[in-house]
Amino acid sequence: MIFTSPVFVLFFLAVFFVTLAIQKFANDRAKYIFLLSASYFFYGWWDWRFCFLLLFVTLMSYVTAMNSRKKFAYILGVAIPLIVLGIFKYCNFFLDSLALLTGREFMSLQIILPVGISFYTFQALSYVIDVHRGKIPVERDFVKLALYISFFPQLVAGPIVRASDFLPQLNESGRKITLQNFTIGVQIIAMGFFKKIVLADHISVFVDDVFRVPVAFHWATIILAVVSYSLQIYFDFSGYSDIATGCAKCLGYDFVMNFNLPYISRSVTEFWRRWHISLSGWLRDYLYIPIGGNRLGKFRQLVNIMITMLLGGLWHGANWTFVFWGGLNGLALCLEKIFARKKSAPGNFVTFSFISFTWIFFRAENFVKAWQVITGIFTFQDGISQPFFWSFFAIVILAVSQIVATVKSxxxxxxxxxxxxxxMNLNTITGLTTFFVFVGIILGLAFTGENPFVYFQF
Amino acid sequence: MKSFEYNGHRSWGYLCLKILVSGILALIILTLLCKIYDDPPQHHINLDGVTDRIFAPYRRYFCFQEGFSVGKTNNEGYNNTFDFEKGMSLDVLLMGSSHMEAFGVMQDENTANLLGEFANERVYNIGVSGHFFPTCASNLKAALRKYAPSKFVIIEIMNLSFTDETFASIINHTFPHIDGAVGTRNPLREFMRENPYIYRAYLNIFHFLPNKFPTQDYSSFSQNNPELLAKVLAQMSDTLSQSKSGARLIIAYHPPVSLNLDGSLKIESDPQVSRQFSELCEQNGIYFLDMSERFLSEYAKDYTLPYGFINTSVASGHLNRYGHRMFAEEIYKLMQRIEAQS
Structure with a gap:
């Protein structure tokens, strides 16, 4: 049940109206129980067996956080989500890597990767750690905690919502479905749909073509495909985040901003403050700072940055290409730290070019394909020329939105x-008409092929 | 903050009125936008049997969904640059599917126009989407009766493999006609078709649903039943000789292509099936043109692909302007050879 499917639209409408009815005729607890059930239904739609894993992670977080003053419980609370993640996501990856290193064959396990496991295990971890650190109180209401971990808008592809951001919202009686929340929410959802099904999905056609057979394309076309992928992944993932944020807003809840014009960045450091903010923040607070951050000298800081970025890369997928991608970004961050005082920021063009280059490893299915893309560009390879229309359209949209944001700021x-x-103010005819035209354009220009969200695989 | 209550204006009724007015305004704006973005003509049932469906006459179209094209249908509703009047003499009749309908390329770039230009002859195009080989074979008699081309009838095809049932139905004259106008039996769809935006949105929504439109399966390369295929071709040949138009029949086959992982072009066709088709055509006095070699050589020369546009996937979809040019050139070469032989 992906966000852009008709079944999700029906599901969300049903959830919205039932929640509205509960809000009118029953109490908050009934609403939370309903939203929790709906979230499990949403998750079970992929595979009902996944629900037990989600429930297990939630139960463990609940129990261990209750006793998080005890070291053993705390360790257990941190270890269990990581073990679950390790088994389901990385077991075969490590076995395969070990086999490659030792030359011996290991039996691969038949494990299906539960959708969204990287996201909800991180949420569970942040809850246990924050409770242990005393940043938030223990949540004694299991329903609320379970709803925090499984709330369907953010369950399968983020944003990674912090317990300290979300749990207090469940305790605020004013968090309700209102017309104002609804009108804001649907507009954010519409923006997400535009990014995803109009821009990202159309671009994916071209990107898939080039990355499937890089050796067939002209070097300029490959460059366009690499740039296009930078745009695709941004519009895809930020579109998803927008839909998630909009759905939550319609139901009366707020999520933090997950993307903040990342391609306007003038350095890689700035890029990581603007890209997938909820993950960057998570890695900073629960990995980089605990292993020392910048408190143990310059060299250790650089080591810590590399560790964080390599693990951040691995978090994205069980493949060495992701680790390499994380490593490249880590290296750039380290270089910026080293030369921070000697030189000014690299600038927008250099940063975008570097980030686009690193996306090659993120997108390519293996190093061979990534190498074919790179050599295709740098050897000025001859091949098929494809000045893909939707890529230029997306570039214009991105440029205009960045200019508008800059002027506004x-x-x-x-x-x-x-x-x-x-x-827009949907109380006015102008606002409503503009909104309807926007929705109409989305419907008219929608890409109608199969195309799941990029971040679902993580 | 109040609950879900409308307090911005007087009442819910007032809000509904505003939504209605805004909806109508938005629809007008979207329709105007769609008029210059994607406004293809709509099919109507064709009663003369030449084709199963036809477009409205003198209908302007803008098609920017797959390729870019602007044009106008002729007096009959086909994609031609000239009108057909009763008694008019035609040199070449071009039948075929959406590839010949050619809404992805400008009118002067499609096969019919290029062929007419090369041969300096009057080439009439009655290509309509969904008119694959079985439909063209079934409609051949009516087409010859109406247009009686003096030199050639060309049937464009992209698939060579058909089931025994399909062949049997062509032979028995029971091959089902295409449900001509999409929605002619449904008043709501008929109404929606008149508005390009509503139709575009309808198609998009419909596409999200599984099993929505019947498409031809180009991936099946099963050998045809030679006896049945021979009967079909013999029947077509008979139809041609009975028509007394003097035209010769060319079946022009352009196979689907794809890219191999090493970057080379792959012809998505079974050479055995193609050979069998070609041999049986020859036995029945029908000329068979296979575009495979031309596609391969063109790709080897400068990576030109016959399919795909700058707004769609490469090497797939409909013939692009290069594909039309290659197709027209090869047909013209074959026509020249045939005329030289005779």
Whole structure:
């Protein structure tokens, strides 16, 4: 049940109206129980067996957090989600890697990767760690904790919501479905749909063609495909985040911003402050800082950055290409740290080019394909020329949105350019008409082939 | 904050009115936008049996969904640059599917126009989407009766493998006609078709549902039943000789292609099936043109692909302008050879 499927639209409408009815005629607890059931139904739609794993992770977090003052319980609370993640996501990867290293064959396990496991295990971890650190109180209501971990808008592909952000919302009585929340929510959802099914999905056609057979394409076309992939993954994932945020908003809840115009960044450091913010923040607070951060000297800081980025790469997928991608980004962050005082920021073009280059390893199914892409570019390979229309269209949309955001930030005398979703006043005919035209354009330009979200695989 | 209550204006009724007015305004804007983005003509049932469906006459179209094209149908509703009047003499009649309908390329770039240009002859195109080989074979008699081309009838095909049932139904004249106009039996769809935006949105929504449109399976390379295929071709040959038009029949086959992982072009066709088809055509006095070699050589020369557009996947979909040019050139060469022989 992906967000862009008709079945999800029906599911969400049903959830919305039942929640509205419960809000009207029953209490908050009934609403939470219903939303929890709906979230498990949503998750079970993929495979009902996954629900038991989700329940297990939730139960363990609940129990261990209750006793997190005890070291053993805390260790257990951290270890269990990691073990679950390790078994389901990385077991075969490590066995295969070991086989490659030793030359011996190991039996691969028949394990299906449960969708969204990387996201909800990280949420469970953040809850246990925050409770242990005393940042948030223990949540004694199991329903609320379970709803925090499994809330369907963010369950399968984020954003990685912090317990400290979400659990307090469940204790606020004012968190309700309102017309204002609804009108804002649907506009954010519409923006997400536009990014996903109009831009990202159309671009994916071209990117898939080139990355399947890089040796067949002209070098300029390959460059366009690499740039296109940068746009595709941004529109795909930020589109998903927008839909998730919009759905939550319709139901009365707020998620943190997950993308903030990442390609406007003037350095890789800035890029990671703007890209997948919920993951970057998570890695910073629960990995980089605990292993020492910048507190143990310059060299250790660089080592810590590399460890964080390599593990961040591995988090994205059980493949060495992801680790390498993380390593490249880590290296760039280290270089920026080393030369921070000697030189100014590399600049927008250099940063975008570097980030696009690293995406090659993220997108290519293996190093051979990645190498074919790179050699295709640098050997000025001859081949098929494909000036793909949707790529240029997406570039224009991205450029315009960045210019608008920059102008807006300057007008507001803000030192940092911040992205925003334009929210219209749906109380007016102009606002409503504009919104309907926007929705109509999405419907008219929608890509209608099969195309799951990129981040579902993580 | 109040619950789900509408407090911005007077009442829920007022809100509904605003939604209605805004909806209508939005629809007008979207329709205007669609008029210049994607406004293909719609099919109607064709009663003369030449084709199963036809477009409205003199209908302007803008098609930017797959390729880019702007044009106008002729007086009959086919994609031609000239009108057909009763009694008009035609040199070549071109039958075929959506590839010949050619809404992905400009009118002067499609096979019929290029062929007419090369041969300096009057080439009339009655290609309509969904008119694959069985439909063209079934409609051949009516087409010859109406247009009586003096030199050639060309049937464009992209698939060579058919089931025994299909062949039997062609032989028995029971091959089912295409449900001509999409939605002619459904008043709601008929109404929706008139608005390009509503139709576009309808198609998109419909595409999200499984098993929505019947498509031809190009991936099946099963050998045809030679006896049945021979009977079909013999029947077509008889139809041609009975028509007294003097035209010769060319079956022009352009196979699907794909890219191999080493970057070379792969012809998605079984050479055995193609050979069998070709031999049986020859035995029945029908000329068979296979585009495989031309596609391969063109790709080897400068990576030109016959299918795909700058807004779709490469090497798939409909013939692009290069594909049309290659197709027209090869047909023209064959026509020249045939005329030289006779």
């Amino acid at each position: 300057r007008r507001e005398n803000s030192s940092v350019v911040t992205g925003f979703c334009p929210i």
